[in-house]
Amino acid sequence: MLAFELFMQGLVQGSIYALIAVGLTLVYGLLRILHVAHAGLFTLGGYIGVLVTNATGSLALALLTAMIAVGFVGMALYRFCYQPILDRPPYVALIASIGLFIAMEEIFRIIFGPYGLSYTAPPLQAPIILLGMNLKAAEILTMVGALILIGGLGVLAGRTRTGIAWRATVKDPQMAESFGIDIVKVRYLNFFIGSALAAAAGVMVALLNNLVEPTMGSVPSYKALAIIVLGGLGNVRGTLIASLALGVIESFGTIYLGFLLDRDAIAFAFLILVLMIRPQGLVGRSNG
Amino acid sequence: MKSFFGKVPFLALAGVLAAGAAAADTVKIGFNAPLTGFAAADGKSANIGAQLAVDQANAEGGINGKQIELVVYDDQASPKNSVPIANKLIGQDKVKIGISGSYSGATRAAAGVYQAAGIPYISAYAVHPDITRAGDYVFRTSFVGEVQGRAGAKLVGETLGKKKVVLIVLKNDFGKSLANGFKEKAALFGITVAGEYEYSIKDRQFGPIVSKVKADAPEAIYATGYFFTAGPLVNQLRAAGVTVPVIGQEGYDSQKFIEIAGAAAEGVVITTSLDRDSKSPETSGFIAAFEKKAGYKADMVAASGHTAAKVAIAAMRKAGTDDPKAIRDAIASITLQASTGKISFNKLGEVRKDVQVQVVRDGQWHHYSVISDDKLLAPPEM
Structure with missing residues (x-):
């Protein structure tokens, strides 16, 4: 029974990782940039979620506002930060991204204060008993929400013309462009979707903890990098598997290895172990 | 990293x-x-x-x-x-x-x-x-952390009369020295430690620990941490149906703790230095x-x-x-x-002073008791 509870808790955590890491792997797949500032967008999503919920009382509206607003901020980051340095070596973008992330954390602190924000009346805190286990409604929303959002992404990528253009651009940007695909539009779309997913994760984490703070992106900033490496850089399916696997492994590890390694150390030990056996990641590098 | x-x-x-x-x-x-x-x-x-x-x-x-x-x-x-x-x-x-x-x-x-x-x-x-x-x-x-941890043991074992305790420990010098002080005097107050789990200062999600604590079925939980870790922790413990008393320390001592934990904060007792109802x-x-x-x-x-x-x-x-x-x-x-x-x-x-015990009642910190036990609270001399 405890094992089942730990497994479910792992899936909740894994769903959050998935929402964050998918955007990161999309950006890497398209532009070969390690977008560390993505974790800042996750934090921004959390802040918008709490502020809008507190102002209007509607979590649905807050989630929608956070996703759309952060989606646009993600596009702006691409336009003003990454686009001007795309022709430089990749480490230039990485350094810019780290700087941007630190700046974002401090901007959150200056605007929203160092104490973090909480919901005045936190929604979805009611316990729901599922298969004999107490789960918060917010935990169920996190899992179901991640499933719907990422499922929707799968449909968009697999079944629509936009999705085909997107995948073609990832696979071979020059060829895609010569077929008349506007690759700049694809990049904006990419940043919009990835950032919106991170914002959704931020709103959900805020619900689970009833706290958003300026530094809440600091763990995801590096753990999401580990996850996309695990999943095979640029591979969405692999990233999802890696996210859920890591969530579950951390969940059991926290209890049974906690005296030895903390949660982050367990995550990175797992990463090292996998890369020793499968250098290409759990699923391997995708070409499209 | x-x-x-x-x-x-x-x-x-x-x-x-x-x-x-x-x-x-x-x-x-x-x-x-x-x-x-x-x-x-x-x-x-x-x-x-x-x-x-x-x-x-x-x-x-x-x-x-x-x-x-x-x-x-x-x-x-x-x-x-x-x-x-x-x-x-x-x-x-x-x-x-x-x-x-x-x-x-x-x-x-x-x-x-x-x-x-x-x-x-x-x-x-x-x-x-x-x-x-x-x-x-x-x-x-x-x-020092140990002194306050000892006061925590007295609070849990004597004042509250809880004997089977689970420790949830923040893995830094603050959290660990508190836990060490607690464990050092646990036996003196008849306390058995039924489980001990550690977390890092960046953790805000305690799902796995909460599940395990539930399975351990303790009479009380002594959890070290700061308001920004303890707030989510207490919130998640209560949401999972864990109703036993949670005992904290001065790291919880902020109105922000009550804001984060919400209704779950009610009844949480801490050892600290500030008495809100002081005369x-x-x-x-x-x-x-x-x-x-x-x-x-x-x-x-x-x-x-x-x-x-x-x-x-x-x-x-x-x-x-x-x-x-x-x-x-x-x-x-x-x-x-x-x-x-x-x-x-x-x-x-090292300072010599009494330990203030505070409790959350109606969304505010209030006086609970004072621990003034010169021997138990004697700070290290060297």
Whole structure:
């Protein structure tokens, strides 16, 4: 029974990782940039979620506002930060991204204060008993929400013309462009979707903890990098598997290895172990 | 990974609020605290608390006719910043006494610098035992972690009468020294530890630990941490249907804890230094003045910053000179009624005072009991 509870808790955590890491792997797949500032967008999503919920009382509206607003901020980051340095070596973008992330954390602190924000009346805190286990409604929303959002992404990528253009651009940007695909539009779309997913994760984490703070992106900033490496850089399916696997492994590890390694150390030990056996990641590098 | 994605050192001093060009005839008190980064909330409270003590003393005429100036630098709670700050305060700002409004890592590193320079240094609320061991110029106005942990054991085993306890331990020197003190005296109060789980300071999601604690079915939970970890923890424990008492410590001591944990905060009991319902004019006066100055409710960190600055000022007045040796001796022999109670120091420079027990009732911290047990609470002498 405890094992089942730990497994479910792992899936909740894994769903959050998935929402964050998918955007990161999309950006890497398209532009070969390690977008560390993505974790800042996750934090921004959390802040918008709490502020809008507190102002209007509607979590649905807050989630929608956070996703759309952060989606646009993600596009702006691409336009003003990454686009001007795309022709430089990749480490230039990485350094810019780290700087941007630190700046974002401090901007959150200056605007929203160092104490973090909480919901005045936190929604979805009611316990729901599922298969004999107490789960918060917010935990169920996190899992179901991640499933719907990422499922929707799968449909968009697999079944629509936009999705085909997107995948073609990832696979071979020059060829895609010569077929008349506007690759700049694809990049904006990419940043919009990835950032919106991170914002959704931020709103959900805020619900689970009833706290958003300026530094809440600091763990995801590096753990999401580990996850996309695990999943095979640029591979969405692999990233999802890696996210859920890591969530579950951390969940059991926290209890049974906690005296030895903390949660982050367990995550990175797992990463090292996998890369020793499968250098290409759990699923391997995708070409499209 | 932390060093790679951590804050770039040269940014450390950005946003520092140095108190500007100083007039020649002021007395300077050095102050380091985390004003940015993860511990910025505590740094801000400690800073406002210390500044309040300075303002109050200046209104009374300062020190022997001179106005007092608090020279503040941001250390981001990191030793790599606190050491250069200590050197700067001593060498450039020429302070005659320093105060740490920071965490243990930063304070411990800076303490060595102050000791070597022969300038007194007071740690407001950092708990690591080695801080005062830096030497005879280093003092502390808060409990060492172990002492407060021992008080926690007495609270759980004797006052609350709970014998089967699970420990949830924040894995840093603060959380671990509290847990060590608790375990050291657990048997004395008939407590058995049914389980012990550790978490890192960055954790906010405790799902797996909560599940395991539920399976352990303890009579009480002793959880070490800060308001920003304990708030989510208590919230998640209650949401999972764990209803047994949760006992915390001064790290919880903030109105913010109650805000984060929400209704789940009700009934949480902590050991701390600040009694919200105190009849002492010193304490109630501080609580009112702090809320007026800061715009939010006083917490333990604020009271500790205020106490440390008050000790520094009282010692400088008593010494009557700006000779650091005379100021040190004045601190060592001081007895003072401060916002955190009546305090004095032992020969290691550790504070002697009662432990305040507070409980959350109707969304506010309130008086629960006081633990005054000189033997149990005796700070280390060496």
